Amino acid sequence: MPTTGGGPRVRFAPSPTGYFHVGSARAALFNWLVARQSGGTFVLRIEDTDAERNREEWAEGIVSALHWLGMDADEGPYRQSARSARYAEAVDLLWSAGALYACDCTRDDIDARNRAAGIATPGYDGFCRARGLERVGPDGGGRALRFAMPHEGTTTVADVIRGDVVFPHGAMDDFVVVKSSGAPLFVLANVVDDVDMAITHVIRGEDLLPTTPRGILVWQALGAAGWVPERGGAYPGLPVFAHLPLLVNEQRKKLSKRRDPVAVEDYRDKGYLPEAFVNYLALLGWSPHDGREVFTVDELVEWFRLEDVNHAPAFFDVAKLTHMNGEYIRALPVGEFIERCRPWTSGGAGSPAGGAAPWPSRTTAPWPAGSFDEGAFARMAPLVQERVATLGEVPAMVDFLFLDEPVVDEGDWARVVGKDEGAAQILEAARAAYGALGAGLGDGTGSGAGFDPETLHRVTQELAESVGRTLAKTQGPIRVALTGRRVGPPLFESMAVLGRDRVLARLDAALRRLGVPPGT
């Protein structure tokens, strides 16, 4: 295999046509792993030759998402849009060598001829191959340039994952290498770049497997025509190929941007941890021999082997990803959990969390800027941490602490308070019992019969017994009155952090809501 002395050179070569696709992220990961585990170089190349479909913001999104995942490029990003002169040189050379021919057929011409010939094949029929049309100019002049496929023989793709895959030339048509506008196409630009950038391993999705023999033919034609790599030195032999199984949806179709949740940016914004995301991605098509599923990136770099990658497509299972993310969140030291929550907690409603930071791009805290209480959140954090699977779920667990009025979930209110005839009695009893507890101890540092979780638990237990209910049944209406929801972090800790005054005020508010006059 060709190298430049410093280990393998791999590349991740996405086309910026939309949000960063999870399938692309996995391809990037596997490339990155090969580079990391063998002292190689991870090259990033933006394949933006199709000006119609590419946008600068998408390219920036790719760089930013790769950074988030911890896979910064060692080299690049290179841009194909900045290398057109190089492609033009390659085309000139190929043309002079007779590997290409000009063609002025339109798609309609081709289809019409195929229909007339009774051929159902959609491919090109080679109509212009022997016409000897001249190249009109470097801008194409309305004539596309096609690659003259050998009629006989086969091309074999030596794939590390699948073994040798043989493609008969007879089944491949004369594909277009340069558009009639003069713009180079994927096969040409991609191969020229791989040669120039001294790429040794091409690791990409299986959807590219059928076009690989074309690339190989171009690679060989370039070499035969005397193409000199940009970095100098001998013309390199073919790179090692590895075609990864596709990522599919529940219908077993290739993951589509349009209907599947494939944007890495969305997972980031929802509060998935990059290390969990990478861990899950690695498991799609690969697994360590000892069957472990949770491991660090360092372990992944050490254990990963391209040869061990599966052949079959894998379903991207968000449920499993989410579970794994929960495991990672729970494993975090509390202090770090608090820090990692910051984008979802410290922002103010309406303004992007984190101020000028580009990320998270769409999340905002549901409470007004400035009303977030660092200390209160820190006290609740351990309890929240073990109850969320994504950081995006955090605000809903603690919003009652930072909003003047709790957001009442009408369904929960109806179910736990409205339909419960004993609710008013419980709330009144709770108002009295909690009101009798010592004031001013809501900061949790007080002693004695203060407003602390233990006391609140005991008092509520007594209250439950006095009304002949279980503690579980008793805390329901109280929880909804205080937090607006039926479920949430443990009640007594929540009350202690909320403080006596707000607890009493919210109980009063709930009673008013029920039509019971306050003050008995």
Place this chain on the structure above:
RNA sequence: GCCCCCAUCGUCCAGUGGCCGAGGACGCCGCCCUUUCAAGGCGGUAACACGGGUUCGAAUCCCGUUGGGGGUGCCA
């Protein structure tokens, strides 16, 4: 149509001729724990697509069938 790839529980993987009456994880179901909800613990559900070979022996090797997918663009 043609070319190519693929095939173990619903899902992701383990399994590379005997250790497999197939193992783990997610999901789902039940129980336990429990102030809600989670988490955690315990148990359960559930698969080698089919048919031929090869072999003393096949989930594992070969062939075929069926099924699924990808490609077949002046997209990448």
